[in-house]
Amino acid sequence: xxxxxxxxxxxxxxxxxxxxxxxxxxxxxxxxxxxxxxxxxxxxxxxxxxxxxxxxxxxxxxxxxxxxxxxxxxxxxxxxxxxxxxxxxxxxxxxxxxxxxxxxxxxxxxxxxxxxxxxxxxxxxxxxxxxxxxxxxxxxxxxxxxxxxxxxxxxxxxxxxxxxxxxxxxxxxxxxxxxxxxxxxxxxxxxxxxxxxxxxxxxxxxxxxxx
Amino acid sequence: xxxxxxxxxxxxxxxxxxxxxxxxxxxxxxxxxxxxxxxxxxxxxxxxxxxxxxxxxxxxxxxxxxxxxxxxxxxxxxxxxxxxxxxxxxxxxxxxxxxxxxxxxxxxxxxxxxxxxxxxxxxxxxxxxxxxxxxxxxxxxxxxxxxxxxxxxxxxxxxxxxxxxxxxxxxxxxxxxxxxxxxxxxxxxxxxxxxx
Numbered sequence: 266x267x268x269x270x271x272x273x274x275x276x277x278x279x280x281x282x283x284x285x286x287x288x289x290x291x292x293x294x295x296x297x298x299x300x301x302x303x304x305x306x307x308x309x310x311x312x313x314x315x316x317x318x319x320x321x322x323x324x325x326x327x328x329x330x331x332x333x334x335x336x337x338x339x340x341x342x343x344x345x346x347x348x349x350x351x352x353x354x355x356x357x358x359x360x361x362x363x364x365x366x367x368x369x370x371x372x373x374x375x376x377x378x379x380x381x382x383x384x385x386x387x388x389x390x391x392x393x394x395x396x397x398x399x400x401x402x403x404x405x406x407x408x409x410x411x412x413x414x415x416x417x418x419x420x421x422x423x424x425x426x427x428x429x430x431x432x433x434x435x436x437x438x439x440x441x442x443x444x445x446x447x448x449x450x451x452x453x454x455x456x457x458x459x460x461x462x463x464x465x466x467x468x469x470x471x472x473x474x475x476x
Numbered sequence: 477x478x479x480x481x482x483x484x485x486x487x488x489x490x491x492x493x494x495x496x497x498x499x500x501x502x503x504x505x506x507x508x509x510x511x512x513x514x515x516x517x518x519x520x521x522x523x524x525x526x527x528x529x530x531x532x533x534x535x536x537x538x539x540x541x542x543x544x545x546x547x548x549x550x551x552x553x554x555x556x557x558x559x560x561x562x563x564x565x566x567x568x569x570x571x572x573x574x575x576x577x578x579x580x581x582x583x584x585x586x587x588x589x590x591x592x593x594x595x596x597x598x599x600x601x602x603x604x605x606x607x608x609x610x611x612x613x614x615x616x617x618x619x620x621x622x623x624x625x626x627x628x629x630x631x632x633x634x635x636x637x638x639x640x641x642x643x644x645x646x647x648x649x650x651x652x653x654x655x656x657x658x659x660x661x662x663x664x665x666x667x668x669x670x671x672x
Contacts, residue, residue, distance in 0.1 A: 274551075274552075275551050275552050275553075275554065275555060278552050278554075278555030279554045279555040279558055281555070282555050282558040282559050282562065283558055286558065286559070286561075286562030286566075287562075289562070289566060290562070290565065290566060293566065293569060293571065293572055294569065294571070299571065300569055300570060300571055300634075301570045301571050301574075301634050301635070301636070302570065302571050302574040302575065302635070302636040302637075303636055304571075305571050429574075429578075429636045429637060431637060433639070439637070439639065441636055
């Protein structure tokens with residue numbers, strides 16, 4: 266106890282380091298819940314929706330559009346590149362299934378599926394069309410596979426959503442595979458696991474009912 | 477400098493040379509930054525420990541050049557230890573490892589604070605009770621083993637920027653570190669500690 270009065274500064278320093286350190290750890294992990302990049306961004310948008318940035322896209326038929334056109338609709342966004350050997354094939358098959366399920370429930374006009382290319386230079390409309398045709402025979406615009414036009418803010422979109430797109434050293438692109446749910450106000454409100462198909466349907470249905 | 481003898485001069489110049497060496501090592505780490513941060517094994521297994529050890533060496537030099545720092549280290553030993561523990565813990569989070577690749581401010585913070593954690597550890601270490609030091613040694617080995625095992629066995633990637641094979645290599649490397657750490661510590665306990 267004597268020491269405490271004689272030299273308060275050492276104790277104070279310990280306390281300050283403890284408080285600052287714990288606060289930083291708390292913030293960095295969103296309350297000790299998110300320890301990885303992916304879990305952090307998923308938890309983050311749940312608490313703090315992110316506005317979908319405006320950007321010009323070109324779809325598989327060469328048509329130009331912006332995601333802002335879909336305000337009032339739910340939009341599911343995933344990120345793919347057509348040369349992708351594994352992951353994006355799975356992403357495509359999930360969208361193929363979703364497309365069927367939505368058509369079956371007559372909800373096709375309430376939900377827009379959108380795949381955005383991470384390789385806009387190679388992924389011309391021809392390649393985008395070929396990619397989509399692997400998973401669906403439908404030719405309508407319920408699922409648009411699109412590329413950001415060069416210098417049209419594609420990088421900005423990735424940064425805002427926390428999507429990582431880096432060369433994997435084997436000629437491919439390493440990226441996070443997930444479905445980004447954009448609500449009717451054009452905000453990213455939830456990031457869903459592609460592997461959990463039942464959950465995707467459940468969340469989409471809930472979101473449709475809610476508004 | 478008063479009463480400087482040749483021995484002092486030589487000692488000082490050796491400190492100077494060591495300081496230059498340290499600057500050179502930090503420069504080399506910066507020079508190879510792109511390579512060191514391109515893989516999880518090199519990032520977490522080489523770069524981070526190097527920066528911590530670099531800071532530790534910096535403290536040793538500081539103690540020789542400015543002996544009064546030792547008293548400061550004794551006084552603030554627990555604060556310094558907490559700083560080390562938080563520093564290492566935070567930079568081991570996969571999320572911050574990833575973020576430091578994409579946020580320049582975090583990258584700068586990493587390159588500054590990791591050496592500081594090493595400095596703080598060396599300054600406080602000799603003033604900590606032996607029981608606490610023994611506990612810290614064991615905990616360090618246990619953490620290396622836990623993380624190593626986790627990274628080798630986990631089916632998913634913890635870092636968005638690195639592949640799963642890289643993660644498994646890192647796991648293996650951490651197990652090797654744990655084995656070497658434990659081995660050296662065991663030898664010290666058996667052959668050195670008894671004699672003092």
